[in-house]
Amino acid sequence: MSHGLTLVVTRDVEHRYRGLLRSTMLEVAAGIYVSPQLNRDARERLWDVLAEWHQALHRGSIVMIWRDAKSFGYVGTRVLGETTRNLVEVDGILLTRISKS
Helix, strand or coil: EEEEEEEEECCCCCCCHHHHHHHHHHECCEEEEEEEEEHHHHHHHHHHHHHHHHHHHCCEEEEEECCCCCCHEEEEEEEEEEEEEEEECCCCEEEEECCCC
């Protein structure tokens, strides 16, 4: 089973997310959580809870990033809510696209 670094960034979400994320990850700065050894199954279960809560609460945004050998640039991403930044592949390079809000 593959383990790897997982990063979650939250913005303008309810306090309940903080409790859940802090139970499995380190909060390295306000709204930024990291786990150096989160396996795929644990990451998927965590995402399922985050997605269920976000669907019910409709507030803020959550971005999850992890190393994914099957994705371009080896970066897997998932997003809940609206964000002004998206990863895009341009001419073989992974870039961040910033859209106006």
